[in-house]
Amino acid sequence: xxxxxxxxxxxxxxxxxxxxxxxxxxxxxxxxxxxxxxxxxxxxxxxxxxxxxxxxxxxxxxxxxxxxxxxxxxxxxxxxxxxxxxxxxxxxxxxxxxxxxxxxxxxxxxxxxxxxxxxxxxxxxxxxxxxxxxxxxxxxxxxxxxxxxxxxxxxxxxxxxxxxxxxxxxxxxxxxxxxxxxxxxxxxxxxxxxxxxxxxxxxxxxxxxxxxxxxxxxxxxxxxxxxxxxxxxxxxxxxxxxxxxxxxxxxxxxxxxxxxxxxxxxxxxxxxxxxxxxxxxxxxxxxxxxxxxxxxxxxxxxxxxxxxxxxxxxxxxxxxxxxxxxxxxxxxxxxxxxxxxxxxxxxxxxxxxxxxxxxxxxxxxxxxxxxxxxxx
Amino acid sequence: xxxxxxxxxxxxxxxxxxxxxxxxxxxxxxxxxxxxxxxxxxxxxxxxxxxxxxxxxxxxxxxxxxxxxxxxxxxxxxxxxxxxxxxxxxxxxxxxxxxxxxxxxxxxxxxxxxxxxxxxxxxxxxxxxxxxxxxxxxxxxxxxxxxxxxxxxxxxxxxxxxxxxxxxxxxxxxxxxxxxxxxxxxxxxxxxxxxxxxxxxxxxxxxxxxxxxxxxxxxxxxxxxxxxxxxxxxxxxxxxxxxxxxxxxxxxxxxxxxxxxxxxxxxxxxxxxxxxxxxxxxxxxxxxxxxxxxxxxxxxxxxxxxxxxxxxxxxxxxxxxxxxxxxxxxxxxxxxxxxxxxxxxxx
Numbered sequence: 001x002x003x004x005x006x007x008x009x010x011x012x013x014x015x016x017x018x019x020x021x022x023x024x025x026x027x028x029x030x031x032x033x034x035x036x037x038x039x040x041x042x043x044x045x046x047x048x049x050x051x052x053x054x055x056x057x058x059x060x061x062x063x064x065x066x067x068x069x070x071x072x073x074x075x076x077x078x079x080x081x082x083x084x085x086x087x088x089x090x091x092x093x094x095x096x097x098x099x100x101x102x103x104x105x106x107x108x109x110x111x112x113x114x115x116x117x118x119x120x121x122x123x124x125x126x127x128x129x130x131x132x133x134x135x136x137x138x139x140x141x142x143x144x145x146x147x148x149x150x151x152x153x154x155x156x157x158x159x160x161x162x163x164x165x166x167x168x169x170x171x172x173x174x175x176x177x178x179x180x181x182x183x184x185x186x187x188x189x190x191x192x193x194x195x196x197x198x199x200x201x202x203x204x205x206x207x208x209x210x211x212x213x214x215x216x217x218x219x220x221x222x223x224x225x226x227x228x229x230x231x232x233x234x235x236x237x238x239x240x241x242x243x244x245x246x247x248x249x250x251x252x253x254x255x256x257x258x259x260x261x262x263x264x265x266x267x268x269x270x271x272x273x274x275x276x277x278x279x280x281x282x283x284x285x286x287x288x289x290x291x292x293x294x295x296x297x298x299x300x301x302x303x304x305x306x307x308x309x310x311x312x313x314x315x316x317x318x319x320x321x322x323x324x325x326x327x328x329x330x331x332x333x334x335x336x337x338x339x340x341x342x343x344x345x346x347x348x349x350x351x352x353x354x355x356x357x358x359x360x361x362x363x364x365x366x367x368x369x370x371x372x373x374x375x376x
Numbered sequence: 377x378x379x380x381x382x383x384x385x386x387x388x389x390x391x392x393x394x395x396x397x398x399x400x401x402x403x404x405x406x407x408x409x410x411x412x413x414x415x416x417x418x419x420x421x422x423x424x425x426x427x428x429x430x431x432x433x434x435x436x437x438x439x440x441x442x443x444x445x446x447x448x449x450x451x452x453x454x455x456x457x458x459x460x461x462x463x464x465x466x467x468x469x470x471x472x473x474x475x476x477x478x479x480x481x482x483x484x485x486x487x488x489x490x491x492x493x494x495x496x497x498x499x500x501x502x503x504x505x506x507x508x509x510x511x512x513x514x515x516x517x518x519x520x521x522x523x524x525x526x527x528x529x530x531x532x533x534x535x536x537x538x539x540x541x542x543x544x545x546x547x548x549x550x551x552x553x554x555x556x557x558x559x560x561x562x563x564x565x566x567x568x569x570x571x572x573x574x575x576x577x578x579x580x581x582x583x584x585x586x587x588x589x590x591x592x593x594x595x596x597x598x599x600x601x602x603x604x605x606x607x608x609x610x611x612x613x614x615x616x617x618x619x620x621x622x623x624x625x626x627x628x629x630x631x632x633x634x635x636x637x638x639x640x641x642x643x644x645x646x647x648x649x650x651x652x653x654x655x656x657x658x659x660x661x662x663x664x665x666x667x668x669x670x671x672x673x674x675x676x677x678x679x680x681x682x683x684x685x686x687x688x689x690x691x692x693x694x695x696x697x698x699x700x701x702x703x704x705x706x707x708x709x710x711x712x713x714x715x716x717x718x719x720x721x722x723x
Binding site: 121124125127128130131132134135136138139141142143145146149150326328329332333335336338339340342343346347350351354 | 493497499500503504506507508510514515517521522651696698700701704708709711712715716
């Protein structure tokens with residue numbers, strides 16, 4: 001393959017544009033850190049905590065991107081399954097690591113069912129998977145509320161009355177997870193430079209990364225990438241396209257369920273009706289900040305994204321307060337940036353898709369010109 | 377029998393189920409002690425409040441830009457218009473007119489930019505529209521704090537700056553339209569004639585527009601962009617025009633909503649306002665690329681009817697308010713149904 005002849009300036013511009021989102025964030029963070037006045041030690045500790053807390057959830061997004069289904073806004077489905085698992089173990093008073101594992105076991109069949117449903121619906125809406133998965137998140141949230149707010153305690157037995165609303169059924173707004181709070185994070189802790197690292201969680205995340213790397217090389221992983229490249233070609237090559245796409249969503253949903261449990265064991269309280277709603281948005285924003293696009297994401301993007309996104313998240317309220325004297329402004333700023341970065345990344349992706357088509361056209365023209373010159 | 381089947385097919389099962397559900401709510405209502413006339417009146421008021429925002433869906437759907445999940449952008453233009461009318465102290469009836477006058481340049485400008493953006497991302501308009509809406513709302517949250525508003529009814533009392541989260545429009549344009557020629561029957565039935573007339577006026581204008589040359593061109597772009605281009609229509613320009621229309625209607629829509637509701641809701645208020653409007657027009661029978669005024673009227677009535685009736689009827693029946701859950705499931709279920717219909721989209 002010959003490459004397109006461009007001036008050096010064009011090439012630099014192209015590279016800059018490709019990495020514009022992480023670069024933009026880098027600039028925001030570089031300006032924000034001194035403004036916030038936080039010590040590097042504090043920031044380092046916060047980032048370590050947040051990498052441990054959020055990475056698992058973000059990695060769950062990688063599989064559907066591989067299969068060409070875009071950013072899986074339906075990961076909230078997995079989060080809901082994880083939360084149902086946590087509600088049950090809180091009710092049965094199963095504590096510590098066994099509690100966490102049991103919650104994961106309970107969440108698995110729920111995640112598989114929801115993922116299958118989500119995959120089925122997304123197959124009916126090819127070409128607009130993202131907006132559809134986004135609406136599925138809302139739709140299933142209604143069903144989740146129906147079950148948790150009306151079903152639990154009336155149809156589904158809940159013994160522990162401290163979980164139930166005073167009216168006799170329905171789960172309270174917050175569920176205390178103190179019994180499993182940080183059990184996994186505190187399993188093995190190493191202190192380095194005054195920062196404590198939750199090694200067990202990091203090992204779990206590392207194992208998941210290895211799984212993703214291994215998975216890319218399996219038959220199923222290869223099939224998914226083929227489907228992601230071109231559905232029709234994949235179908236012609238004998239790959240069951242619909243089946244493969246459903247599997248990718250199921251894997252993502254199950255992982256999101258586990259990720260949610262890891263996330264909530266760090267937080268220690270479950271906001272029964274809110275925790276899952278924001279998680280999709282924050283995970284996707286973080287992944288995009290790391291330089292991922294709708295059709296291309298790797299593990300590097302995850303960690304770069306978590307670091308940059310959460311640095312912005314930590315520093316912006318105090319930076320806003322020190323800069324303009326209003327902390328509220330920083331709060332709004334980070335909400336704006338979270339949404340803005342998703343918008344920017346989606347728009348840039350679409351524009352680049354068009355430009356790449358244009359570039360490959362120019363490359364073709366250049367090659368033909370070269371050939372003509374040789375012939376002459 | 378065949379005719380019935382055809383009707384069901386064209387009307388769609390979800391719509392039939394929703395209509396039957398609403399009908400049954402109206403039938404049950406008197407038996408559980410819910411007054412029909414109050415419910416009907418509430419439904420009509422809410423219909424008038426939301427009608428224009430649902431109407432704002434039509435131009436973009438017709439021109440093939442899909443469901444306008446970016447409605448909050450239009451709403452922001454309306455909020456700017458409303459707050460400016462109050463800031464410059466236009467009292468009483470005139471403030472409503474001035475609010476529309478102030479909102480218009482913002483709506484056209486924002487709509488123009490938004491339309492240009494959507495032209496660059498053909499094929500994934502809906503996802504990007506959603507996030508344009510969200511980020512513009514979040515951006516305006518910052519702006520509401522910083523913009524130099526100073527009217528005492530709007531800013532925080534102790535700081536003297538930064539707009540409040542809710543601002544009463546009493547003394548300004550409260551019930552400007554609703555009270556115009558309003559009809560009271562008994563003490564429980566109220567018909568907001570002015571608001572409904574305003575909706576009918578805008579609908580007629582829209583209907584007339586779609587029968588002009590430009591309007592027909594818009595429909596042509598929506599049904600087949602390649603064909604439209606071949607017959608000499610400037611596709612991008614037509615799409616931009618449709619987005620500007622939608623945005624302006626969104627701005628006017630929120631002002632109509634506020635004059636009935638009585639409050640301007642700033643900050644995160646407009647955040648989820650697109651979803652009810654989107655699902656209303658879909659319940660009315662619109663598809664992702666095909667919508668009519670009839671869809672708007674039927675859809676808004678059905679959707680708002682359910683929103684009004686479920687809390688009262690369900691509450692008196694089983695003493696549980698499940699209306700929120702029903703609203704979430706019905707509205708998002710309807711959007712999912714529309715998004716997954718391939719045949720309908722390619723018609």
